[in-house]
Amino acid sequence: MIKRLLGLTVAAAALAGVAAAALSLTGAGATFPYPMYSKWFSEYHKLHADIEINYQSIGSGGGIKQVTEGTVDFGATDGPMNDEQLAEFKTKRNCDVLHFPTVMGAVVPTYNIPGVAADLNFTPEALAGIFLGKITKWNDPAIASVNSGVKLPNADIVVVHRSDGSGTTFIWVDFLAKVSPEWKEKVGVKTSVNWPVGLGGKGNEGVAGQVKQTENSIGYVELIYAVQNKMSYGKVKNPAGAFVKADLASVTAAAAGAAANMPEDFRVSITNAPGKAAYPISSFTWLLVPNKIQDPAKKKAVTGFLTWMLGPGQAQGEALSYAPLPKAVVAKELKAISKIQ
Amino acid sequence: MSSSVTVPESALPPRGAQSFISRLKAGEEIAYLITLTAGVTIFLITALVLYELIAQSALSRHKFGWSFLFTSVWDPVAGNFGALPFIYGTVTTSLLALLIAVPLGLGAAIFLAEMAPPKISNMMTFLIELLAAVPSVIYGLLGIFILVPVLKQSVVPALKSVFGALPIFDGAFYGMSIFSAGIVLSVMIVPFIISVSREVLLSVARDQREASLALGASQWQTIWRVVMPNASTGIMGSIFLALARALGETMAVTMVIGNTPQIKASLLAPGYSIAAVIANEFTEATGDLYLSALVELGLVLFGVTFVLNGMARLLIMTTAQKGAHK
Numbered sequence: 046m047i048k049r050l051l052g053l054t055v056a057a058a059a060l061a062g063v064a065a066a067a068l069s070l071t072g073a074g075a076t077f078p079y080p081m082y083s084k085w086f087s088e089y090h091k092l093h094a095d096i097e098i099n100y101q102s103i104g105s106g107g108g109i110k111q112v113t114e115g116t117v118d119f120g121a122t123d124g125p126m127n128d129e130q131l132a133e134f135k136t137k138r139n140c141d142v143l144h145f146p147t148v149m150g151a152v153v154p155t156y157n158i159p160g161v162a163a164d165l166n167f168t169p170e171a172l173a174g175i176f177l178g179k180i181t182k183w184n185d186p187a188i189a190s191v192n193s194g195v196k197l198p199n200a201d202i203v204v205v206h207r208s209d210g211s212g213t214t215f216i217w218v219d220f221l222a223k224v225s226p227e228w229k230e231k232v233g234v235k236t237s238v239n240w241p242v243g244l245g246g247k248g249n250e251g252v253a254g255q256v257k258q259t260e261n262s263i264g265y266v267e268l269i270y271a272v273q274n275k276m277s278y279g280k281v282k283n284p285a286g287a288f289v290k291a292d293l294a295s296v297t298a299a300a301a302g303a304a305a306n307m308p309e310d311f312r313v314s315i316t317n318a319p320g321k322a323a324y325p326i327s328s329f330t331w332l333l334v335p336n337k338i339q340d341p342a343k344k345k346a347v348t349g350f351l352t353w354m355l356g357p358g359q360a361q362g363e364a365l366s367y368a369p370l371p372k373a374v375v376a377k378e379l380k381a382i383s384k385i386q
Numbered sequence: 387m388s389s390s391v392t393v394p395e396s397a398l399p400p401r402g403a404q405s406f407i408s409r410l411k412a413g414e415e416i417a418y419l420i421t422l423t424a425g426v427t428i429f430l431i432t433a434l435v436l437y438e439l440i441a442q443s444a445l446s447r448h449k450f451g452w453s454f455l456f457t458s459v460w461d462p463v464a465g466n467f468g469a470l471p472f473i474y475g476t477v478t479t480s481l482l483a484l485l486i487a488v489p490l491g492l493g494a495a496i497f498l499a500e501m502a503p504p505k506i507s508n509m510m511t512f513l514i515e516l517l518a519a520v521p522s523v524i525y526g527l528l529g530i531f532i533l534v535p536v537l538k539q540s541v542v543p544a545l546k547s548v549f550g551a552l553p554i555f556d557g558a559f560y561g562m563s564i565f566s567a568g569i570v571l572s573v574m575i576v577p578f579i580i581s582v583s584r585e586v587l588l589s590v591a592r593d594q595r596e597a598s599l600a601l602g603a604s605q606w607q608t609i610w611r612v613v614m615p616n617a618s619t620g621i622m623g624s625i626f627l628a629l630a631r632a633l634g635e636t637m638a639v640t641m642v643i644g645n646t647p648q649i650k651a652s653l654l655a656p657g658y659s660i661a662a663v664i665a666n667e668f669t670e671a672t673g674d675l676y677l678s679a680l681v682e683l684g685l686v687l688f689g690v691t692f693v694l695n696g697m698a699r700l701l702i703m704t705t706a707q708k709g710a711h712k
Contacts, residue, residue, distance in 0.1 A: 104669030130672070203560060208645030208662075210462075210670025233463030236670040244562055244656050245645025247666060254530060258538075259560050 067094070068342050070350075073101040074108020074121030077212050077267065078330045081148055081367050082121065085358050089350055096346045105212055105236065112333045113137055118343060120333035123150070123212020124219075124236060125312035140337035143385065144311045145351060145378055146329035148359075149300055149368040151268040151291045152217045153278035153326070157256050158183060158198065165279040166191040166288045169317070169325070172281070173225035175202055175263060177232075178242035183261060191288070198261065205255045205264035208245025210236040216328040217265050220316040268296070269366040283325040284317055293368040295324035301371035311378070327368075336384050344385060351382050436688065443682035445674055454682060460647045462667070467679035469686050471647040475564060475657035476690065479639060480632040482568030482653070483575055488625060490572070491579030495621075498580070499587035500609050511584060518577035526641030529570040534561040534642060537569075542654065556652040562644035565653040570638050575628035582627060586620030587613060622702050626695060633691050636661040660687045 072082075079102035086098040103111075105122040112120030113134045125144055126134070134142045154167055171187040174180035180187055184197040207214045215236045222229040232238050244259075246252040249270040256264040268291045271278050280288040289295050302320030307313055317325045334351070338344040355378055359369040370378075446454065446467065457468025494514070498507045542559045549555045559565075590613050598608040614621070644656020645666065660683050671677045 106670040106672040109672060201558075208640065209666040235463045236672070237462045237667050239459065239461035239463065240646075243646070244560060245658075245666075246562075247640050247645065251641065255562065258530075258535065 068096050068346055070096070070098045070119070070343060070346055071100075071117045072098065072108075072119040072121060072332070073103050073111045073117045074333070075105045075123045075212055075330055076102040077123050077150055078121065078148055078367070080365055081362060084361060084365065085354060088358075088361065089353060092353070093346075093349070096350075098346075098350065104210065105215075106210065108333065112142065112335070118338075119335075119347065121147075121331065122333060123328065123330050124215040125314075125331060126333070134335075138335055140335050143334050143336050143381065144331040145334060145381070146300075146311050146331055146370055146374060147354060148362050149296050149327055149329055149370065150212070150216070151296045151299075151324055151327040151368070152213050152220075152265050153268050153271050153291045154263060154281065155253065155256055155266050155271060155276050155278045156263040157260060158200075159260055161195055161197065162277070163192075163195055164277065164290060165195065166282065167279050168282045169220070169224035173221050173228050176204060176206070176221060176241070176243070177225070177228060178204070191282075200261040203259050203262035204240075204243030205246055205252050205259070205262055206240050206243045207252060207265075208247050211248075212236065212328075212330065213249065213265070213267050214238070216316060216326060219314050219328075220326045223314075223317045268292075272366050281325050283321075283323050284319055285321045285323070287321050289322065289324045291324045291326070293363060293366070295322055296327045296368035297371050299323035299325070299327035300329065300368075300374055304371055304373035304377070307374065307377065309381075311374075311381070329370075334385060337386050348382050348385055352379065355379055439681060439685040439688060443678050443685050445678035446682040447678075449675065450679075450682075454679075455686065458647070458649060460663070462671070462673075462676050465673075465675050467676075467682075469660070469683055471649050472658055472660040472663055472683060473686065473690060474649045475567075475643065475647075475659040476633060476661070476687065478564055478653075478657065479567045479571055479643065479659060480629060482564070483571035483632045484625065484629060486569065486572035487576045487579055487628060491576045491624075491628075492583055492621065494576075494580045495583035495587060496609060496614075499584045500605070500613065507584075511581065514577050514580050517573075518581070522574065522635060522638040523641075525570055525574055526638040529566060529638060529642040533570060534566055537561065537566060553651040554653045557650070557654055559654040560644070560656065562642055562656050563654050564643060564657040567639050567643040567657070567659070568653070570642055571632045571635055574635065574638060575632050578628045578631060579624045582624030583617070583621045586617040586624070589620075590616045618705070619702060622698065626698050629694060629698075630691060633687065633694070634661055636665045640665055660684070660690075 079100070082100050086100060090097055100121070105124055108117075108120035108122050109126055109130055111117045113130070115138055126142065131142065154172060156165065165188070168187065168191055171180060171185075171191075174185075174187055181201055182199055183202055184199050189197050215234065218228070218232065218234045218238055222232075222234045232241065244255060246255040246264070249266045252264040253266050253270065253274065253276060256262045266276070266278075270276075272292075278291070280290045282288050298320050299315050299318040302318040302323045303313060303315040311329070311331065313329075315327055315329065318327065332351075334347060338347060355370070355375050359375065362369045450457070450467065454467065454469050455473070456470055457466070458470045459466045459468050460471065461467070498511055502510070538559060538561050542555075542565075546555055546559075594612055594616060595608055598612040599605075603611070639659050640662035643659060643662060645658055645662060646656040647658045647663070648655070650657075664680050664683055668677075668680055671680055
């Protein structure tokens with residue numbers, strides 16, 4: 046018995062020794078793309094058995110902080126770093142940080158109105174008014190005028206938002222700030238904001254649960270969450286005037302529409318993107334990679350992974366309900382990989 | 387935290403009588419040193435935690451000063467932070483939990499210690515102590531899926547029909563509220579009160595009970611006037627243990643409190659607690675001032691616990707003195 050245990054321990058140690066010879070990369074950051082990254086890193090490891098990539102989904106804030114401190118090789122964030130954070134990175138790490146969009150996400154309005162089963166249409170002004178607390182009844186003209194076939198009750202709207210800091214909130218308030226100057230001035234854009242009205246639920250599941258349990262309520266959840274849990278959600282009017290329902294195609298269309306004017310560093314918000322088929326509350330999620338990597342083996346692994354991610358990796362997104370990047374953006378990114386030295 | 391028992395002088399070994407070396411050889415000094423190290427380590431850890439809280443919150447403390455404790459705004463975008471709604475939520479939910487749990491817990495403890503047959507008492511105590519082992523996330527889930535619908539459909543309408551005029555039951559009830567959080571917390575802290583109070587009640591000397599009964603008191607009179615006063619310091623201790631748990635409870639509270647930083651007179655309105663906001667916002671907090679404000683909230687919770695425990699100790703000391711004079 047003891048001999049067997051001893052033998053097993055030696056074998057395990059030997060295996061560990063073999064695994065330790067492999068190259069190991071660490072990353073940390075956003076929770077939204079975690080299922081996708083998890084799948085990618087394991088698939089990549091199957092193709093390159095000597096490269097192991099570990100990812101911890103500690104939140105975008107954590108990801109930015111850790112990559113700036115240098116405790117991880119790359120970070121991940123749902124909201125791009127601002128100029129202040131870029132400057133801090135440069136001071137601490139003596140090089141610049143590059144943003145690489147990986148997949149796309151979207152945020153959808155979900156509601157619970159007894160007697161209303163149809164997909165409601167929402168104008169950006171209506172959504173801003175509801176979340177500012179200005180529009181308080183469901184049968185307000187701002188909502189009723191674009192939903193002519195639906196009987197909306199004369200009931201108070203109960204607003205539900207996220208209580209935890211999140212990329213989903215960031216995308217939602219970024220959209221509201223673009224369409225409503227009052228929102229931009231009064232509330233602003235961040236992963237956590239000072240909500241004028243509403244209850245806070247923790248996580249997508251908290252908001253969804255609260256909306257399900259509360260009559261005449263409205264909240265916002267991540268598209269993938271809504272799809273996987275078969276929730277009903279509304280359509281939102283885009284700048285081209287069309288009421289678009291969020292799905293993989295309309296989200297990719299938003300990025301395609303924004304691709305023409307995309308800045309070189311990919312730090313762009315694509316909410317309210319142009320294009321008839323574009324869903325207006327869409328966003329990228331980014332990997333943060335320093336543009337100077339000392340270790341040549343690590344550099345090869347990182348650039349290799351990024352190239353693979355932009356090629357075969359993109360096709361794997363759809364199975365997990367992540368919208369793939371449009372071809373124009375992929376082409377730009379492949380060129381940007383050469384900036385890593 | 388609980389009793390103020392002091393070690394009688396005579397129990398300690400004579401210190402100056404033997405030389406250090408011979409004491410070392412005898413093994414007593416080693417025991418003293420080991421236990422001293424253990425005690426000092428705990429003290430050092432607490433001091434370190436306090437030091438880190440103070441150091442990491444420096445940015446926020448210098449910016450806001452004492453007004454942090456009295457401001458109601460929590461605006462991460464503008465960089466304005468104030469702790470008042472969170473202090474209010476933490477204290478209110480904890481006190482509400484105590485209000486429900488103390489009579490319930492003490493009643494159960496008295497039943498289990500004094501009135502129930504030993505077999506039933508032991509089995510029920512075992513089951514109640516299991517309650518303390520349930521993770522707080524489970525309590526949160528039970529709160530969301532079972533307690534909140536029950537409150538919405540039956541309890542709160544009934545409460546409102548009788549007490550609706552009172553400001554504490556005013557306004558619409560959306561399920562997530564200070565009231566729901568208080569009830570969930572009370573279920574979580576009741577096992578502590580029951581198990582510690584039961585132990586303390588059982589440890590009251592038998593001859594006290596027998597003397598009381600011999601003088602003609604009924605069983606209830608004995609319990610209320612003899613056993614409970616004897617056990618009072620231990621019972622107070624169990625209540626403070628329960629209070630400490632309620633003040634720091636995070637997950638269960640954040641799932642049912644509504645996470646809205648506001649101060650309303652009504653218990654049916656949503657609120658926020660210190661532990662809940664730290665858990666919700668810490669990972670995504672970008673910016674040194676934001677992080678520092680969250681750490682300062684932790685320091686405030688430390689302070690609130692300290693103040694409440696201090697007040698409680700004062701209460702024990704004054705009642706003990708009063709009892710002695712009787």
